Amino acid sequence: MAIFDRDVGRVVVRVVYTGPPGVGKSTNVRTLANSLRARRHGEMLSPGSSGGASTEFFDWLEIDGGLVLGHPIHCQLLTTPGAYAFGKRRRLLIESADAIVLVLEASLQGMIDGRAFLEAHSLRGSTKPLVVQLNKQDTADAMDQGEVRLRLELDESVPIIAARAADGTGVRETVVLAMRNAAVVAQTAMLAKGGIEAISAPAETADALHERLKPLGESIPAPRLPDVPLPSPEIPAGGIWPSTTGRDIVRRALAGGVCVQRHDLAGQHGLADGSGASDTIILQAGSYCLKTSQRRHFSTFEAARDALVRTARLKRMLGELLPGDTVLCLASDGDNGTWLWTISPWLSTLRSRMLQADDDEDAAIDALRHFAAAAVDAMLLASRQSLILDLHPSNFALDGKRVVYVDDDVGIGANHPALGYALIQRIEECAHAPRRVEAYLDALERGITSRLHREDIEKLGLPRALEDVVIRVPSARESVDRLRTIVGAKT
Ligand SMILES: Nc1nc2c(ncn2[C@@H]2O[C@H](COP(=O)(O)OP(=O)(O)OP(=O)(O)O)[C@@H](O)[C@H]2O)c(=O)[nH]1
Ligand SMILES: [Mg+2]
Known part of the structure; x- marks a missing residue:
């Protein structure tokens, strides 16, 4: 809340950097502390920090800049913790802001996290002005502003700044826009309340804010985990x-x-x-x-x-x-x-999609088509690279539009012992739903005809693999025969 601090003779505004964990909020403020030495008041503070890389309370930096209705502005730049466990502290800090910077990673995962964050903190359409910073532009899959605007459904009034906070790029542009936003908020408050005296109050200090946050949101205790050490980014090279x-x-x-x-x-x-x-x-x-x-x-x-x-x-x-x-x-x-x-x-597997889609014919068909495509991929890997995947829908998932293999078991060998069973099992499971079986067989036919060569089919011993499977669901027999014909046509 913008106020006029009589003691310092300045309008004090607060800009809060927030966003998911590890996106670079603290890096932004640290970079500003180093580059704005002449304009800052004191060092960057991180009260209550236990020395880890993640922020537990907030980072704090005070800088001067600009005028509002002729009065100099003093800006408190803060970061929030990103960790989920500190949600209550984060909310209080966001609530106390005049203007917000939402820092996100410019990757696909950054967009998934960003969307969830926007919704969880009601930042879209909030009365507090927002600037979005797309950080880590140096990473391989970084997206540009246009794509992010579409993905996050942000309207044109929200500026999106591309940044590499680690080397300072985009950091100053971000803070300039956010401080301008905060100044507009202060001006609006002054005009609405009838002048500077009406917003006169002592500014909150970093210590006072720290005290206010202490009772809030102690870290949520982690549930008991199995007695296995967790991975750590500090692992030595080679690990x-x-x-x-x-x-x-x-x-x-x-x-x-x-x-x-x-x-x-x-x-x-x-x-x-x-x-x-x-x-x-x-x-x-x-x-x-x-x-x-x-x-x-x-x-x-x-x-x-x-x-x-x-x-x-x-x-x-x-x-x-x-x-x-x-x-x-x-x-x-x-x-x-x-x-x-x-x-x-964390991806939802084709198996869980099939189970969830029990009443939804189109969703079930979609999952089966993806499984058919995955099966053809697996056959190609087996035939051409002797790589044996566990061909079960619980081992495949959708990563965007791409089917991926999420299991760790990958074997090496010349033949794929469970291939026939893996293909026929889906037919048996869906024998009660002829449209699903038809869509699955159509997708398999397309894949087998267009992507596998006769040599692949022979190397895999596919006709034999299909013959050897005992059919347990009599009503699936006709469909299994169709699959055998599709494969037979290739040999
Ligand atoms: N590649 C790359 N890494 C960056 C960039 N900016 C920050 N980082 C790194 O990202 C990691 C996390 O940065 P922080 O600034 O601590 O992130 P944060 O958002 O404050 O994290 P929390 O306090 O845990 O929410 C650090 O290792 C930074 O060096 C960037 O532009 N590119
Ligand atoms: Mg931080």
């Missing part, structure tokens, strides 16, 4: 893949400070529908999935590192089937050994 971008992704995944173990998913599909039992530990951390299992526990760091190198090589061979932002990371537990974790975006 993380890809080595260049991996640390940032791990940091982002853990930035929320809350991991939830998803007992409901691990092993669930195993015994129930024949895709094998599982000893997997699955954690959800914000919009990321962290996975490990007893089979990925090694007695020495070296053995775990060998497994990481092997797994990374296989992951790379997945090509387009590898989800973006996938990381392999070792986590050591002293003498108790080392665990190999996979971190990837």
